[in-house]
Amino acid sequence: MKRAARLGPVAAIVGFLAFVEFTSGILQGYYTPLLTDIARHLGIHDADVNWLEGTQLMLSALVVPAFAKLGDMVGHKRMLVWSTAVTAVASISLAFTDQFWVFLVAWALQGFYVVWLPLEIALIWSRSRSADRPAAMTRKAAGLLVAALELGAIAGALSAGALAELLPMQVLLLVPAVAVVACFFVVLFGVKESPDLTGGTLDTGGLILISLALLSLTGGLSFMRLNGPADLLSWALVALGALLVIPFARYELKHPDPLIDVRMFREPTLWPIFLTAGLFGVSVLGAQAPLSTFARTDASVYGFGLSATTGQTSILVGAYVLSLVVGAMLFPLATRWVTPRVALIGASSLVAIGYLLFLPFHDGYAQVLANMVIAGIGSGALVAALPAAAAAAAPAHQTGVATGLTNSVKTVGGAIASCVFGIALLGAAGEAATGTAGAFGGYVTVWLVCGLTAALAAVLLAFVPKLAFSDAPVVEASAPVR
Template structure:
C-alpha cells in the first residue's frame, strides 16, 4: 500500500490543523466521486434517452459535449492553476462539476442536459490540479505515493460506478433520481476543496492563451456538429458545408495563433516533434476507440431483442453488470504494464494493446447474440485498453524534453479526450444514418459498423507503435518502464 510522506513545506491549513496525509485522503475521496460519476453516466444513458425522448444518434452528444469541454478545460485550468494556485482552480472546477451534476440530474430537456454535461467538463481537470498540489506540498517520494492513490481511486470509482448505477436502479425508480445521488456527492466535494484542502505555494509566470482556447472551442464545435448532423442535413447541404468551412478556417487561424503566443493552449511545435507526434496520434486513436463506443454499447445492451432482433433488453442493473468486467480487466491490464515494459519495452506494449483491442472489437462484431459473448469480447477489449492507458504516458515522458514533461503529458490527455469527442460525433452520424426504414432506431448493422470502425482504429494504434521513436535507454539497455500510472478519465 502506498504511503504518503510530507515534505518540508508549510503545514496544511484547515479545521483542526489537518495534516498533509489527511488532505491527501480528502483528495482521494474527490477522485473516487469523480470516477463513480464517470462510470455511472454510460450505464444511465439509455434511461436518460428514454425519459427525454432522445434519439440514439443525439444521445452520443451527451458524451461528446462533456469530452469536448474536458479537452478545453484541462490545459486552461492547468495553466491557471500554475499561475494563481491549484486549490483556487480546484475550487472552481469542483463548483462547475457540482452545478453541472445538479443540472444533469434535474434536466427536463435535451438542451439543459447538454449544458449540464458541458459544465461537467472541468471534471477532467481535477486530477491534474490535484497532482500539481501534492507535488508542491509533499516530498518527491510522497508525491508519487499520493498520485498513485489518486489514480487508483479514480480507476476504482469508474469501475464501481457502472455497478452502483445498476444497484441504485433497483431502489430508485427514476434515472433522474439516481443522478441526484452523485450530484449531492459533488456538492460535498465542493465543501472539501473549499475548507479542507491547502493551497499550493509555487507560482508560474506568464499569461493565459484565451484566444487559443476560444478558437479551438469554436473550431472543434463546428467540426463535430457538421459530422454529427451530416446524415440529416445532407453531406452536400449548405449548412453542413458551411460548418466544415468554418471549422477549417477557425482551426487554421488557431494554429497560427498557437505558433505566435508564448504560452499556447497546445504547444504545436512540441506536438509535431518526430518523437512525440506518433504517440499523440495513438492517444487520439485510443480516445476514439475508448470513449466513442461507450454510448453505442449501452444502447445495444438495452435494446429489446423481441422488437428489434438484437440486444438483450437489459435495464440499468444489467448494463452495469455487463460493463463491470471491462473496467476490471482495464485495471488488470494497467497493473501488468510495468513488468511487461521492462521485458519487451513500452513500444511493444503499445502494439500489443492495439492488437488486444482490435481482437475484442472483432469478436464483438462477429458474436454478440448472447450476453456471455458480449462479456468475453469486452474482457479482451478491456485488457488491451488498460495496457494502452498505462503504456502511453511512459512513451510521452521518454520522448519529451526533461523541462517540458508537464506540457507534453497535458497534450497527451487533450489528444485522447479529443479523440473520444470526435469519434462520438462520427458514431452519432452512423447511428443516425443506418436506421430501420421510417424510424430513427438504429439497425444491428449500425452497431456492427461502429465496432468495425473501432477495430480499425485499434489496428492503427498497434501500427503507430512502429512509428514511435525508440525510448531513451536505461543502463540495462531496455526501454524505460512507465514512471507513473495513467489516469482513466
C-alpha cells in the first residue's frame, strides 16, 4: 500500500502518456515506407522529399524551446494539449491536398510532436518530487515511454506496409491522423496538470533571437545539402546562425526570467548532458537513411552493400527499433547496480562500439544486423536517459526547459549530421552516381563519424560528478514521516 501511494501521482498518468508516445511512434514509423508513394502522389522527384525532412527539423528546433518554457510557466499538460491539437490538424491536412507547398507546410507543422516527450518527462518529474526517489521513478517512467514510442514506430511501419496496397492515398494518409485525434482526447481528459507552476511572461526577445539563430543554422545546412559544400550562401547562413548565439546568450544573462537560462550550460551536471544529446543526434537522427540505403545497395553492381530486399531491410529496421526498446527498458534496471552516470557512459560506449564495428564487419547481413542491435541498445538507453537526467539535474523551475534543450540540441546535431553525411555520400559518389545514395567511402564516413561522436560523449560524461542524476537517500531518509 505504501509503495502504491508513493507511485500514485506518477502511475496515474504514465499509462496515458505511454499512449501519447505510442502515437508519436506511429507518426515516426508510418510515413517512411510510403515516401516514394507520397512523392508520386504530389508529382515531385524523389530528391524533393528531402525538403519534408528539412522543414520539419527546422520547426522542431524552433518549437521546443518556446513550448518547454511555456510548460514550466503555464502548465506542461496545457502545452501538451496545444501541441497535440496542432499535430492533429496538420495530420488531417496531409490527407486532403496534393499540392506540394501545402503538404510541405502541413508536414512541417506536424513536427510539433517533437515537444511531447520533453513535456511528458517534465510532467512526470514535477509530480514525482514528493516521492522517495523521484530521479529513479522518472528514469523508470522514461524507459516505459520510450518503449511505447518504439513499439508505435514498429506498428506504424507494419501498418503502412500492410495498407499500402489496399487503400487509396487519401485514406492511407488519414490513418495516423485518426491516432493523433484520439491522442488529443487522451491528453485532454486523462492527464492532470503539473503542480507548482512558475507563472510569469514569455521572454519574446529571447525567443526571437534563438529562432533566428536556429532558422539560419538549419536553413543553411539544408541549402548546403541541396546545393553542395561550395555554396557561399549556405555557409553564410550557417555562420550567421552561429554568430547570433552570442547576442542571444548576452540577452538571456541580463533577462530576469529568460527563455533559456544559459547558466545551465555552465553547470557541471548539465553541460555534458546537452553536449551528449547533440553528439547522440548525429547517429540517431543522421545515420538511419544511410544505413537503409547501404542495405538496399546491390553488391553485384557496386561492389558493396547487402543487396537486401524490402522485406529484409524491414527486418533490419525492426530489429534496430526493438533493440531501442530493450535499451530503454534496461537503463532503469542498470541504475540499480551502477550510478546513472556510469550507465550513461555505458550506453554511449555501446553506440560507439556498434558503429565502429561497421568498419571491419559490413559484408554480411548478420554482421550488419549485429552492429545495429548493439548500437540500438545504447541508443534506446540514451533516448530515455538524457531527458530524465536533465530533469534530475536542472533547477526545479527549469525542468521543462532542461528536458526540452536535450531535444533541441539533439535535433541540431541531427541536422548537422544529415548535411555532412549527404555531402560525404554525394562527394564520394560523384554527380554521375545513380541507384544508390553514395559510394563506399561515404558510408565509411558515416560509420566513423557516428562511432567517434558517441565515443566522445562517453569521455565527456566521465567528467560529470559521480553522483549526478541520482537521488539523495541521506537527505530523504533524514526526515521521517509521522
